Structures are given as structure tokens and as C-alpha cells.
Amino acid sequence: MFPTIVQKFHLPNALVSGLVLAIVGLTSGINSAFAQQQDLPICQAPNAGEYLLLVVSPTQNNQKQLRQALPSDIKTTTCRYIKDTVTRIGGFRKIDDANSWARYINNIVGLSAIITTRPSEVAQAPTQTVSYKPERLGEGFAVLVDYYNRPEVANQVRDVVRGDVGFVSYGQRPYLLAIYTTNQQQAYSTLEKLSEEGFFALLVDSRKVMLLRSSVRLQ
Numbered sequence: 001m002f003p004t005i006v007q008k009f010h011l012p013n014a015l016v017s018g019l020v021l022a023i024v025g026l027t028s029g030i031n032s033a034f035a036q037q038q039d040l041p042i043c044q045a046p047n048a049g050e051y052l053l054l055v056v057s058p059t060q061n062n063q064k065q066l067r068q069a070l071p072s073d074i075k076t077t078t079c080r081y082i083k084d085t086v087t088r089i090g091g092f093r094k095i096d097d098a099n100s101w102a103r104y105i106n107n108i109v110g111l112s113a114i115i116t117t118r119p120s121e122v123a124q125a126p127t128q129t130v131s132y133k134p135e136r137l138g139e140g141f142a143v144l145v146d147y148y149n150r151p152e153v154a155n156q157v158r159d160v161v162r163g164d165v166g167f168v169s170y171g172q173r174p175y176l177l178a179i180y181t182t183n184q185q186q187a188y189s190t191l192e193k194l195s196e197e198g199f200f201a202l203l204v205d206s207r208k209v210m211l212l213r214s215s216v217r218l219q
Contacts, residue, residue, distance in 0.1 A: 040078060040079050040080045040085060041079050041080065042079060042080050042081075043077075043079035043080060043081045043086060043088050044077070044079070044088065046090055046116060046117055047090075049093065049117075049195075050090055050091065050092065050093065050117065051092040051093070051094065051095050051097070051098040051115060051116075051117050052088065052089070052090045052092070052098070052115070052116050052117065053088070053089040053090075053092070053098055053101060053102055053105075053113045053114070053115060054081050054084075054086040054087070054088055054089075054113060054114040054116065055086055055087040055089065055105055055111050055112070055113045056084050056085075056086055056111060056112055056113070056114070057078070057085060057086060057087045057111055058084070058085045062109075062111060063078055063087060065109050065111075066087055066105065066109050066111060069104075069105065069108045069109050070089075070105075074089060074091075075089075075090075075091070076088065076089055081114070081171075082170075082171035082172070082173060083171055083172065084171065086114070089101065089113075095115065095117075095188050095191060095192050096188070098115050099115065099184075099188060101113075102115060112205060114202055114203070114204050115191065115202065115203040116200075116201070116202035116203070117191070117195040117200075117201060117202075135210070135211045135212075136207070136209070136210050136211070137168075137180055137206040137207065137209045137210075137211055138206065138207065139182065139206065139207055140180060140181055140182040140187075140206040140207075141179075141180070141181055141182070141183075141184060141187035141203060141204075141205070141206055142168070142170075142177060142179070142180045142187075142203070142204050142205075142206035142209045143177075143178040143179045143180075143187055143190045143191050143194065143201055143202070143203055144168065144170055144175035144176065144177060144178065144201065144202050144203075144204060144209070145157050145165075145175060145176040145177075145178050145194060145199050145200065145201050146175060146200040146201075146202075147174075147175070147176050148200075151167075151176075151216065153176065153199075154167075154176050154216040156197075156199075157176055157178055157194070157199065160178075160193055160194055160197050160199070161178050161179055161190060161193075161194075163179075164214065164215040164216075165177060165178060165215070165216050166180070166211060166212075166213060166214050166215060166216065167211075167212045167213040167216050168209050168210060168211050168212055169209070169210040169212055170204060170208060170209050170210070171208075174212075176216065177209070177211065178190055178194060178201065180206055180209075180211075187203055188203070191203045
């Protein structure tokens, strides 16, 4: 019989203390970020005819870097959009201006932005259930329309885009999919057209969109 050899490894007290401090610091940071998000107001909707940038900036460091990269005369507000902490930048009257600033922020700070606008009025239609099959979209741009729980708005959106309208989930909320494309200009053009027709449309990174149904057909 060979004797059983049991080896015990002892971590230096300094290392143990360092690990404990690191874990406590990480936990505190998470709790602090969560508490900060809970205290934030819901983002104010854009005015009619205004294009709005919502820059995803979950940490105070993100927010600080963003403010330092922007001119002092640009007004920003930290708020909640769906489940994200974002920095709200408004006042754009042209989609090209909003897009230029979104590219600038992404290049300089490395943060992504949602471009959205406000309709003059919301189309009315009765509620109807739509079946779906989940599938995540690939790289590109998605223009979504908030239909305010009235799926028949899809018929009116279809008339504007002259094509099929899908049903998607973004940020755990349902939207109509007006267009999914890798053509940036086509996405901007669709967003602008929908806004002019009075729909609440937004332009987002399509990789964050879950396709539930490729074509909404209402009876």
C-alpha cells in the first residue's frame, strides 16, 4: 500500500484580502449601477419633427466620456429607455444630422445610438393577435414602428413601405418591422418616410432584434 499524500494549498493573507476586496468592489459597482438606473426618469419623447439620439451609456464612466466628447452647448439628459440607461440628445431637425452625430459618438467614444422620431398622430386600429416564430436578425439596420398594441397598423405601414411588414421583439417589447436592410441610406429614407406619415418609428442595430414573424397578415 502506498501512503496517501494530501497536499494543502494556503493562499497568502494579502492575496485573500485582495480577492475579498475585489469581489466586494464588483458587487458594490453592480448594486450602484442598478440603483442609479432605478432612480433615472423615463426618457422624454421627441417633439414632432424632431430626430432624437438615445446613446446607450450604462455606466457613469460612459456618461462622463460622452459629455467630454460633445460640445458644451449640446444639452444631454441621462434617462431610461426600455431597460437601457441612455443619454438623450435632441434637437435634430434632419435625419442626416442625427446620423452624423451618431457616427461621431461611435467613432470617438465607442458607444452606439438609437435614432428615433415622433409622429404627428398615431393610426388607430383594433387589437388582434399575431402568431410568430422567433429568429434573430443579422447585421444591418432595422426600422421599427411602435404600433401601440394595434397590429392592424401594419396594413398602413405596408402601404408606406410598399412591401411586407414583419413582427419583432426589441428590448423585450413588440414592434412592427418596416424594413431590415444592410443599406444605411435605405434605412434612413424609410425612417424619414414613416415619420412624415405620422408613425412612431425608430432605427436600431438589427442584431438586437428578434424576428417573430416575417410577414404580418391580418384578416
